[in-house]
Amino acid sequence: MRRYRLKISGIVQGVGFRPFLYREAARLSLGGFARNTSYGVYAEIEGTDAACDAFLDAVRNGPPPLARVVSAEAEPMEPKGESSFAIAASEPGARTALISPDIGVCDACKREVFDPADRRFRYPFTNCTDCGPRFTIIRDIPYDRKNTSMAAFVQCPACRDEYDDPSHRRFHAQPNACPECGPKLSFLVNGKEAAGDPLALFGAYIERGLTVAVKGLGGFHLACDAQNEAAVSRLRQRKARYEKPFAVMLRDLETARRWCELSPGEEALLSCRRKPIVLLKKRGEPLADSIAPGNARLGVMLPYTPLHCLLMENRGALVLTSGNVSDRPMIYRDADIPALAGLADAVLTHDRPIERRVDDSVAVVSRGKVRLARRARGYVPEPVPLRGCGRVILAAGAQQKNTFCLVKGNDAFLGSHMGDLDDPETERSYCEEISAFERLFDASPELAACDLHPDYLSTRFAESLGLPLVPVQHHRAHFASVLAEHDIRENALGFIFDGTGLGDDGMIWGGEAFCGSVAQSSRAGHLLPFPLLGGEAAVREPWRCALAAAELALGREEALELCENRGEAEVLLRARDAGINAPICSSMGRLFDAIASVAGVRRTASYEGQAAVELEQAADARAQGSYRFGLIEEGGTLIFDWRALIRDAWRDALSGAGAGAISMRFHRACVALVRDAALRLRVQTGCGAVALSGGCFMNEILLEGCFAALEAEGFRVYSNEAVPVNDGGICYGQAAIAAATIKNPASPLF
Ligand SMILES: [Zn+2]
Ligand SMILES: [Zn+2]
Known part of the structure; x- marks a missing residue:
């Protein structure tokens, strides 16, 4: 008999990790227990050598789909003669456990929603440990129901049984709910709840060419019939958004294949559990022209909540654009529903509060790589690796397409896409989210980084913190963002083609x-x-x-x-x-x-x-x-x-x-x-690696062309993938430079 203590860190809470340990322990006849801790999960196991080894192997190599094991250390200890495995109460304390992003509805939950015999038949808030809301409902950590916007919903006995059953896929699924005990839909017309089935009312409004605001995971969308030109044009007028493309939600992958050109990589991205908006090449013109006027590409997403699945049940496509006027931030609080009145003819809402605004992510597949143009829902707050410096860094980001980032250890926690800080509402969210990140990741910044531009609100915010400050030139931040993402430590060349930034x-x-x-x-x-x-x-x-x-x-x-x-x-x-x-x-x-x-x-x-x-x-x-x-x-x-x-x-x-x-x-x-400049500079410097970044590299012809031309000359070529190539990636580059600066003995901040 052997006994081990295990410290497991990573995304291991709220993702069905302890039920997974429980099932594995039962399968291998191991004794012991597991509990959530500040850093992740602590477990002790006891059994035969072979069983313990098999357990460790499963933890390291076969965790549940949403889990991300960063480390799993095992240390032998004295056996206690335990033969059964238990899930113990969580331990309060310091906070380093990772929080999962919001995850698209899983197949098992979807089947229940469309199964007339299931108690969750047509229930729009069905979820389990493999799927559902996470980051948009969390108020505080540890990630327990009482610290989420589900706190007000008391589970019915049937839900409670699932929640307490370690072998059930809803074991400790914090947002667990059913029609008996969970959130409910309502359909508001002129601010008053309309009588009737909200889903049927939604369908009737859409068919009449009207616009309905729909409460989603991270805010309100505006929905209208994507095949009704008049409806889409009217929505443009109301949003005062005359030319920027709208995103559409298509019913399923089949529909997407019919209306867009899809590579295998694009199919995989479109249907993955993160469910970003994917920019695809249109095929044919089945949708209203004014969705993406003059644009060969279409922003497409698939349904990612059970509510979306129900809304898409009898239709191929809906315009689903963020609920805001023009470029203002998306509305997400119930208190702001009246502000939707000018934009939508009705509101399909529910009584589960949204804790923070999180926009849809936007991604493309290029040269076989997923490249994020906007990093938000489904990705945030999962960290991006970054070579840290032992101090907590807050990087304030740029002004447009702002994101911030908090670095702790070797993890960069990028905030969700904020938008343009000129907007007072965006500025408010920016300050609030930075505080929230400090709380959720238990990290007080010891060092700040910002743009050189003195008038950026992000720069002023960073200056107001009274911390040692590293000002970073805008395009050097773009350059560093590529080097840091790919952990390139040799000297490299960088071509940064961008809008404007202060030099x-x-x-x-x-x-x-x-x-x-x-x-x-x-x-x-x-x-x-x-x-x-x-x-x-x-x-x-x-x-x-x-x-x-x-x-x-x-x-x-x-x-x-x-x-x-x-x-x-x-x-x-x-x-x-x-x-x-x-x-x-x-x-x-x-x-x-x-x-x-x-x-x-x-x-x-x-x-x-x-x-x-x-x-x-x-x-x-x-x-x-x-x-x-x-x-x-x-x-x-x-x-x-x-x-x-x-x-x-x-x-x-x-x-x-x-x-x-x-x-x-x-x-x-x-x-x-x-190509020519890189060849000249290679002769002068010997650099064989090239980094491409800046907003212009959103351009496929440019990005693909540069990759091909440089690779043909023997260069190793890199661009951004996990962080945006546009100003949404600036904070990450700022943080990388701040971390490197502080490690340099020649720096005054060393
Ligand atoms: Zn599920
Ligand atoms: Zn229930």
């Missing part, structure tokens, strides 16, 4: 090449700078970037002649001459805007990046030829000179070559630029 020299950067490591990188190259006419306003006026570039490439008179609105152009250039509101930038995002305008794809934009997205979609792979960037060496730095490229693009535009050809030739030029 070391006070200029606006965004088309940068770096050489170095997380700890130390130098600016090895950048785009030839041009003025942003009218400052940030140029983001929504791509024609201004085209004008500024044309002036430098062709001279003022010719540039003005090419302008459709010469009067306004002259005013902007005169202001620039007078030094008014025309900061100099080296932003690749803005050069994409310029080309989009030259190509006639888009001269004004309703959201940042719209012109670049449409330019990518316009690209015609059949077009021959390529433009060229010049590479000029100036004081040890490579300048990416686009002047000849702009002249060629204008010549094509005037000769009627078409947007497809102009776009394709420009994309090829960008790929060739990265």
